[in-house]
Amino acid sequence: MTVRIGVTGATGRMGGEVLAAAAEREDLEVVLAVSRSADEEVEGVAVESAADLPALLAEREPDVLVDFTGPESCVEYASACAEAGVALVTGTTGLSDEQFDALETLADDVPVLYASNFSRGIAALRRAVREAIPALDGYDIELTETHHNAKRDAPSGTALTLLEDIDDVRGDAERVHGREGEAPRTEGEIGVHARRAGDIAGEHEVLLAGNHESLSLTHRAGSRGVFAAGALDAAAWLSGRDAGWYDFTEVLE
């Protein structure tokens, strides 16, 4: 059965990648694409105004909406999905705790799948980090993420997810964002570093060091296509499921 999808932020970097990747798939059909700036075509798909999203959801009846936009629009579009009974896959990062709470509440009405990173490599990195920490007890941990120069939020959503993973395994730790001046490391703290340069699609490194050795666990996305492919796999998986909050790791099981 073909899964009908809608795409938000269609004129953005990820929106365009999602439309390009969807065009290559036979299990999915794009039935609507919206953006703040309508009247454009992206990857051969007409882009309509996001202001009309509620009416378009009712008219075109997508099974799943795929969202890579900004925190405010993500919550606004999620609420339109809940109203229309449409499932939501979102990879939008930079959400506040309140915005996450709002999404989780909407998941009472429709299926919502959130992931800060839709690459399989990051899913594997997360498992490796969870395994390495107990094996390297007491080692210092530093996390560095590097992204293109147009990224708005820092640290990245993926970095925040990795920090949650680290806290889950090792207990809550102080996070030190960059260092300047007299700033010696304190025991147990996690240094967090965000770099922005060029058109780098996304890199994350978790460095563990101690006992005269170091282990660097690094993921590099070669292109945004890897995120788009994962988000579309998630959309195909989510279609037809019950209302609730879902995680990308469930798609990969």
Ligand SMILES: NC(=O)C1=CN([C@@H]2O[C@H](COP(=O)(O)OP(=O)(O)OC[C@H]3O[C@@H](n4cnc5c(N)ncnc54)[C@H](O)[C@@H]3O)[C@@H](O)[C@H]2O)C=CC1
């Ligand atoms: N989870 C994942 O695997 C990935 C997540 N992302 C996240 O996706 C989001 C979008 O990233 P990019 O495509 O690089 O950004 P972008 O700036 O190229 O595109 C964002 C799109 O959303 C629209 N938009 C932004 N704020 C809006 C608002 N308030 N109302 C209506 N439309 C709005 C813009 O007009 C644009 O079309 C970011 O939060 C980014 O961190 C990006 C790559 C992978």
Ligand SMILES: O=C(O)C1=N[C@H](C(=O)O)C[C@H](O)C1
């Ligand atoms: O903005 C991006 O580009 C990316 N954002 C996500 C994040 O904040 O972790 C995922 C990926 O690293 C690319």
